[in-house]
Amino acid sequence: MNARLPFALALSAGLVLIQQQILLRQPPRLAALSQQPIHSGSAALDLRFSRPMDHTSVSTDSRVVPALSHRWLGTNNPLRLVMDPGEAITEPVQLELAGEDLRQKRMVTQTWWWEPRPWLVVTRQVEGGEQLQLLDHDGHWRPLSPVWKQITKLTPIGNGRGVAMVSSDGEAREKIWLRHLKRQSLAQQRQLLQPPQPEQLELLAEKEVLFGHLSSNLNGDLLLQTGGFFPGSERLELIKANGQRQSLNQVSSGPMELIPSGGGLVVPLYDSLSLRPLVDNGRPAQALPGNRELGAFCAASGRAVLIRHWPDYRRSIELVIPGLAPRQLWVGEQAVLGVACDGNGERIWAVLGQWSGDRGIHSILLLNGEGTPLKQQPLAPWSMKGGTPVQFDPVSRQLLMTVIQPNKRDSHPALMDAQSLEWRRILAVDVGESQWLSP
Template sequence: MTGRLPFLLVLAAALVLIQQQVLLRRSPRLVTLSQQQIHSGSAALDLRFSRPMHRNNVSSESRLVPALNHRWLGTNNPLRLVIDADQVIAGPLKLELAGRDQRLNPMATQTWWWEPRPWLLVTRQVDDGEQLQLLDHDGSWKPLSPVWKRITKLTPIGNGQGVAMVSSDGEGGERIWLRHLTQQSLARRREELKPPEPEQLELLAEKEVLFGHLSSNLNGDLLMQTGGFFPGSERVELIKTDGKRQKLSQISSGPMELIPAGGGLVVPSYDNLSLRPLVDNGRPPQSLPGSRELGAFCAASGRAVLIRHWPDYRRSIELVIPGLAPRQLWLGEKAVLGVACDGSGERIWAVLGEWTGDRGVHTILLIDGAGTQLKQQPLEPWSMKGGTPVQFDPVSRQLLLTVLQPDRRETHPALMDADTLQWRKILPVDVGEAQWLSP
């Protein structure tokens, strides 16, 4: 046996070497394909392969239909496909993926269909109350919740895997729910592209609460801020993507918001607005003094838009750039009803309101990152419903608002061209609120 040991060791080493050579000569393959939420363009995909790829070769041999301008980013593996900004994507895209690895071994060409457009979510008025519904791209409505007396809060999960809601019984008690969703925005055949499939409806808080505020980041984490019926019953809890829960000891004067990229949250107080990590790192938080509230995140750049309230009752809109003092973009006496920004923070939209007699007049502004007003448009005869957001979709380059007419009771989802500020469509359904759900 002792004499055979060197032979066996040599044989084992040879087998390992042969196996390595066989694996090196095997064709590379795609391991995972997923939609990327943080990007500088209209839409993006992350691709991970079985071995490092030759990026330029993947770029030259792959084909996107329609032929939109795009870039391939990354060194070897993974790679990212980014559709250039300022391009309107009107329907599903076909990706014919091909290329070679670093040893120039070819990958078998494969076809993928991709639906990058977001889905429209609404809390729709129905018999006996309100219901969460999703609008399919073919124009049909899909229910995602039971009918409740009222839905007071709607928060899509940042990774598109669910929708959190707060339902009210109409008598002061609220419940917090999470509807899990399975996305079907990537498929090998076009007919397999479908709207998100509703899964489990999870009750997040065992008892009724007096109020509930929700916030989500692009990782899929959910912040749940609740208050009970008794003093000291306030709770702040982080529900992570894997379902694990973490209690937070943050104290705030209002709703807190998770940072899109993860790792921190924005905490308001009576005299400042602070950025705090989710895990204490021993360093003091970054704070801005004054009465400020978060308006919108510009996720791809790390920028944010703030609304500041001045002692003389004026308001201002500020752009916060990491490492720099806030940049004032607008200052005036009108109310700032809602703001939105593109991913780079170079385009900011703001809905302003003023009152003439007993009637409110709402106007939307388009401002660049330096504070130059590019366009202004009155919303008449419509006005924006108070407490609802303005949201920008980079895929279709349109804004989503929830609007109403002063002389009518119905409230509608409204789509506006983000560049011209002209209405594209006002949907003829009565809703409480409308928001985008990422695919």
């Protein structure tokens, strides 16, 4: 037995060496392809290979169809493909991936199809109440929920894997739901690209609540802020992307928001706005004094846009850059109904409102990161529905709003060109709210 042991060990080592040589002689291959939510461009993919690749070879030999401006980032493995901002993507992108590894062995060319455009989700008015629906890129509406009396909140999950919502029975009793979705935005054949497919409908809060506020980050975490029918029944819970739940102990004066990159949340207080970590790290919280509210995150840069309310009833729009004092971009007596920004915080859109007689007049203002007005356009004959957001999509270069007309009850999803501020399309469906869902 002892005489055979050295022979067995030598044989095993030889087999491992032979296997290594066989693997080294094989061409490199693409091991993983995934969409990257935080990036400096309009859309991005992360590519991981079986072996370190030559960056220049991959960049030169791979093709993007249509020929959109793009960049390859990274040293050798993994690499990131970033679509440059400024050019709208109006159709699925075809990728022909090729190149050599560091040993100059060529990868077999692979063809992939990628759908980087977001999906439009709405709470649509239907017979019997409201229903969550998704509009696919062929113009078809797809139901994602049962019909409830009312849907009071709509929050797409940041990684595109679901939509959270709050349903109401019309008598101040609410339930919180999560519709899980299966993403199919990457495929090796174009016909296999499909809109998100509905999966499990999960009830997130077992008991009915008096109110529910939801927030999500790009990691796919979901924050539940709820209040019951009795004093002291308020709850704050974090549901992580993997399904784990964590109770949080945090007091606020209003709705809290998760920061896009994860790890923290924005907490409104009566005299300030505070940025706090989800896990106590022993450091003092960062706070901005004054009556401020969060307007929008500029996810790629860590910047944010705030709306400040002054004692003399003026409002101002501020850009917050990490490590610097807030930069005031605009101040005036008009109401700031909603704001949006691009990923770098270099373009900021604000919907402003003022009253003329018995009706509100709304306009949209485009500013740069220094506060210089670039363009302003009236929304007439439309106005933005109160309590709904304005959102920017860097892929299609569009703004999304929910709009209404004076003396009419119907409200509609509306798409606007982010540069010219001209309407592209106003959909002829009656909705409560409309938002983007990441692919």
